[in-house]
Amino acid sequence: MKREMLTTDFLERAVDLYDDVTGVVAHDGTEYTYAEVEDRVDRLAHALADLGVGRGDRVALLAPNTHYFIETLYATNRLGAVFVPMNYRLTPDELSYIVDDCEADVVVADYDYAGNVEPIREEVSAEHFVGYEADRIDGDWQDYETLLDEQPSTEPDYPELSEDEDASINYTSGTTGDPKGVVRTHRTEHWHALVLNQHMEIRDDDNYLWTLPMFHCNGWGHTYAITGTGGTHVCQRTFDPEGTLRRVREHDVSFMCGAPTVLNNLIQFYEDADGDVGMTGDRDVRIATAGSAPATATIETIEDEFDWRIIHIYGLTETAPIITTSNSPRRLAERGRELKVTQGSEVLCTDVRVVDEDGEDVPRDGGTIGEIVVRGNQVMDRYLGKPEETRRAFNDRIEGYFHTGDLATVDEDGMVAIQDRRKDIIISGGENISSIEVEDALYDHEDVSKAAVIPVPSEKWGETPKAVVVERPGASLTEDEVIDFVKDRLAGYKAPTSVDFVDDLPETATGKVQKYELRAKYWEDEERMVGEG
The missing domain is CATH 3.40.50.12780 (ANL, N-terminal domain)
Known part of the structure; x- marks a missing residue:
């Protein structure tokens, strides 16, 4: 029935x-x-x-x-x-x-x-x-x-x-x-909750x-x-670290979720207290994190010193979000903790693929880059009032799959690892920030000739927006002026936290800013380049 x-x-x-x-x-x-x-x-x-x-x-x-x-x-x-x-x-x-x-x-x-x-x-x-x-x-x-x-x-x-x-x-x-x-x-909500139950061990x-x-x-x-x-x-x-840890102890918390910035704030609180703070009640704690993967050092501190277990998942608003997870005891036993810095493999009853420009699956070699596409019962029904954007989202490279816009590799075990973001989304403290939206705000300033917004590493937020600005001749902008200008137009968390002034931006022959060149110098000393500082 x-x-x-x-x-x-x-x-x-x-x-x-x-x-x-x-x-x-x-x-x-x-x-x-x-x-x-x-x-x-x-x-x-x-x-x-x-x-x-x-x-x-x-x-x-x-x-x-x-x-x-x-x-x-x-x-x-x-x-x-x-x-x-x-x-x-x-x-x-x-x-x-x-x-x-x-x-x-x-x-x-x-x-x-x-x-x-x-x-x-x-x-x-x-x-x-x-x-x-x-x-x-x-x-x-x-x-x-x-x-x-x-x-x-x-x-x-x-x-x-x-x-x-x-x-x-x-x-x-x-x-x-x-x-x-x-x-x-x-x-879609019902189905996703069932999948979540399985992979979060609720x-x-x-x-x-x-x-x-x-x-x-x-x-x-x-x-x-x-x-x-x-x-x-x-x-x-x-969220606040002190209140979180107090509730963990008082209510014998066994499970929670948090972006990498939550983990980093808890670690900072723990270190400031010289480790003299209770991290658990009577039961083991597991914490699911999503978005940009935590740094290896963060995982080590949470699991070795807090004695908590990290579950890393990946998804988008359009996908409920969970479509992959690295919570695989079998693979963890084989490959160790490094598995937790990948976005993981597809969850139950979900078809996740990494495809090239022609919609063909890329080799499972952990090196060839394609776009993550997904088909599953938890994927959204549509974009409200946007039929053309809905059609494009499900039919860009391959028909019938939702196109995430995230570029990734996939290895022989089906483990997906994001390499770049097709739409230049910045994930700061678990919040999605559109670089395009911030750039549009910057271009409203009469003294801004060109602008690009990119993610840069942040110990607190994982990554944070940086504005790279070319001033108009004769202008004399300051970093604070630019940041305040954006804050007057957008939510505060979307504003750049730093500004670099340059003579010009690297561009293609058709005038498109080559953001990967801008990002490279800020991420060269990091373990991973995309949102994983």
Whole structure:
């Protein structure tokens, strides 16, 4: 028989089997059993329905890692509405674009970030604005907890859903202009959570610490996988090393995720304390990391001194994200720790290939470079409102595969290793930054003649944006002026952290900047060149 694969299945299983188990620990330590989580989800669903939210409507959320992020996701999906998590580091203009692009009906925002929504309220499509702890927000916001308190503790009349209906829209960082809305159906989210469960080794006694932002691909799918398996979500609003290690000890955390910058910050805290800090509770800890691989020294410190186990994965917003992992005990036994600096091999029921310009598989020699393409049930349905970009993404070099834009090699064991980024994305502290977007901002300055933005090594962030600028004749720019200029136009994390002024940029005969030449001198002393400083 066929049964629809729905995101709502995960909460339903948790309540059926683990209703008396602590499902969520809020940032302030308040504990909610899965039965209590479901009660709050039902009451929020009543409240959203009263605001006019129904099947196919969009609910946008701007919040850190909180219990009400999880509640809003499930309440929205149970109503048949579409969940749109937004990056809380974006500027008002960037948030305005997303709210209008997805045609959100309701915006829910945390008190720490609602200030970036208030200036755009009159210009966006949303009609209702709900604030968590609204009394701490300037402006007229409906209070989240008050809305819940006013609703009955009964299950709403939820619609019968199809697995092919839209469940969420996750926005990319905008590689060639405006961000793209990645539309994910109930089926793609459900399937990805099952794959995640397998390769992250998730169990019902896991205590999962939220150091990874929940807005990233719905927390890489852990909002579903941890819930459905019956584990416990331990919420931490934003990452800080001291708070992280305290929660690891207090809540006996067994699993978490974090970009390489998270690992580096934990190591720095550990070293500043001369190792005099508890790193675990009673159980072993594993930590999944993605994006640019950690440096070998980072892996050694985490695994040898912290006694944690690193799982490295790879993927994109469009792929849920996980499509490869180096978490292979068999290969690790054969090849050792060096395997963990590769992006790994394809995950269960996923077809990952590295192909040349003609769409043919490159040799499995660990040296020939091609583009990573993928086909799997966890891959996105489409880009919102962008049919031509969707068509191109699935048919560029080879028909029917999503084209990642990442250039890589593949070895005899099927292990993929990224060599370059086709679209010049910079991954800094786990955040994707479009070099093109930053360059466009630089070109708005009247004294900038030419500009290129490239990644350079950073001990703190893995890699960070550097602007290489050619000034107009007679100009006298300073590094601080250039950086501040970009910060006035884009989210702060996208701004260059350093600027070099040069007489000219290396270009091809057709005028294209040869960024690989610029990158080379900054990465020549590093183990790997791309985002792995």
